[in-house]
Amino acid sequence: MGGKRSQVSHRTIRSPGFRAVRMAPVFLLVLVALTVQPALAATWGPYNASTLRCIYAADTAGTSSGGITGTLRLGAYSTSSVYARVLAAFPTTGMPGPALITGGTFTAVHSAYANYSSTVTITVSIFPITRSWTSSATWTTYDGTNTWTTPGGQKGSALNGTQTFVGNPSDYPVKTWTWTATGVDYRYGIEMQSQQEGSISYRKGVGNGGSEGGAPTLTLTYNPLAAPGSAAVGTVTTSSIQWKWNDISNEDGFRVYDASSGGTNKSGNLAANTVSWTESGLSPNTSYTRYPCGYSFNYEGPRTALPTTVTLSVPPSTSTVTCDKPTNTWSKGPFTFTAVGGFGAGKVQYYRYAWDKSPTHTWSGSESQWSSGTLECNATSNGSWYLHVKGYNSANVENGTLDLGPYYYEGTAPTVDNVTTTPENVGSTGNYLKGKMWVGAEVADEGGSGLASVQIKLDNGDYQTMPAKEGGDPGEYEKEYTIDASWANGTHSVTIRATDGAGNMTTSEPVEFEVNKNEVSGTIGLQGFTSALTYRDVVLVLNGTTAKVVNLGFVNGVSAYSIVDVPDLTSISAKTAWSLRKKMSVSAEDGQYVANFIGSNVVRGGDLNGDNVVNALDYSVLRGAWGSGSAGDINGDGYTDNADYLILKANWYGKGDAQ
Ligand SMILES: [Ca+2]
C-alpha cells in the first residue's frame, strides 16, 4: 500500500498536462486509478483507465446527463459539471478462483484547483453495486433500457470508512477507505457518493487522474475457496449415504452436487464447517458420486469428487425371495425360487445361496451366486430342505441373510399292485356278463408324505375316486361297477392311479377284461300244447349257426326263456321235438334281443321224424306210436292220439324255417 501511495506525487500532478487543465475556467477533477491487490492469494489487476466504466449524475434527481469513461471523478469540475455520484466497474472476470470480494482499500487524493486557497470539505461514501450493469447505464437504467430498482444506482449499504476531506487543496490530502463487506459482494462495482450531494460547489472534490493529481488506488480483498478434502464415506444404508469431506476456510457453507460441474445441488446450503451430510431417499444397490464444494456469498469453490459409493442392496425377505412351493408342505420338487423384481440397480445385485437340509447356515463367502433368472433347487433325499440367501450390492457389500424353509421333499412314488377285476357273472369264454364287477388293488406309499389319492378310470374315462375296500386290510382298495345294457361289448380296461402327498404318482398298466353282455329273451308258444306244466327241450339256433338247448317248463303252452352270453344277433330260431322250426329276425343296438314265438310266430307241431317237414313219414310215426306217449305226443298230454293227429293234419305238408 505504501508503494502505491507513493505514486501520488506532487511531481505528477504538476506535470505540464496538469497545468494546461488548470488553465480551464474551473477545475476540480478526481481521477482514480484502480488496482487490485491479492488479499489472500492471487494478484488481480491492475485496472487502468480503459477498464473502468463510469457514469455520473449531478444530483439525486439525476438531471444532469453525460458520462465519463476511463476516469473516476467526484465533485465539481465546473458549475455545469458536477459529479455527485460515480459508478466504477472493475472487471473480475477471470479472477483466479471463485471468491467473494470481502473488502477493499481505496485511496484517493483530495484535489482542488491549485490556486483555490480556501479549505474545502467533501465527505465521501462508498457503496457496493448489487447487480450487473453495462457501460450504457444511466441514472435510471443499468443498461440503457432496464431500470435500476433504485434510481441512481442499485446499491447496498455504505461500506465502512466514510471519509471527510478537509483541507487546502494545495495540501493534496490523501484519504484511505478500508472496509469489510458485510453480506454483499461488490463484484459489480462500487458507487462513490458525495454526502454533499446536491450542494457540491466549485473547486472541491475527490479523485484525480492524469495531470490533475496523484492516481488513487483500489485494493480488493477476497476470500478464495479451496476444494474440500475428500474423506471416506460414513454410514451407508439401502437408501442413504453419509458423505464426508474435510473443512476449508472462508466458506459460508457447503453444497453437495451430483456432478463435477453443473448438475443439481442435492444438499441445499449446509452450514459453515459442516464436514458430513447424509443423503437420503436413494435407491438401493445404486452407485452414487457426490461433489461437495464450499460457497461464499454467491460464489462456489471447486468441487471435490467423493468416493463413488453404492447403496446397500435390499435385504432378502420372504417378500423378495419367493418359492413356487409353500413351506411345511410336501412336494416332489424342484423348488424354484424367484427374486421378486429381479436383480440390478434399485434391488439386489446378486445373492449367494446354499440349499441343504439344515435350518441355519454358516456363511463362508464362497457360496454360489444367483444373479439372474430363477433359481431351481433339487432335493436329493426325502425330508426337510432349506434355502439360505445373502444379498450383495454391486460393490460386493453384503446386506442381509434369509433362511427359507422347511420345504418337505419326497420323491418316492406310491406302489400299485395286484390289480384284479372280478365279475359277478362270467360268460363261456370268460367274458363279463351283465351284473356287478369289482376292481381291487393294493396301494401303498413310502417317503413320508403318505397317500393323497387313489383313483381309477374305466377305459378312457375320467379318473374317479377308488375307495378303500370295505372290510379290507389297510392298503386294499376296491371299486364296484355294474355292467348293464349301456356297456359296449368287447375289451374294456381299468387303470389305477395313486398319488402321494408330495405329488408323486404311479399309474398302473391298464388291466383288460372282455364284456359280452348280449342276451336274447322272450316267450315261446307251442301250437296246441297242453295247459298243464310240461317240460320240453327247445333248440334255439342263433344266427343260423349256434345252437343253444334250453329245457323250458310250459304252462298253457307258453314258456319264457332267456339266454345270456350270446353274440350280436340277426336271427333266432326255435324248435322242439315233433315241431317245425320257427325262425325270427331280431335286432337290438344294445344287444338285448327279444323274440316272442307266439301268435303267428308260434312253434307249430307235426314233424315227428325231425326232417322239418310234415308229411306221410310223420304220419307213419304217429300211427306207430298211436296209443302211447313216446313218439307222437305233439301236444304234450302224455298220449299219442287223435289230438296229436289233428295238429299234424293242420300242418300237413307244412315246412319249417331254416335254422
Ligand atoms: Ca470452515
Ligand SMILES: [Ca+2]
Ligand atoms: Ca411317497
Ligand SMILES: [Ca+2]
Ligand atoms: Ca317230418
Ligand SMILES: [Ca+2]
Ligand atoms: Ca298227445
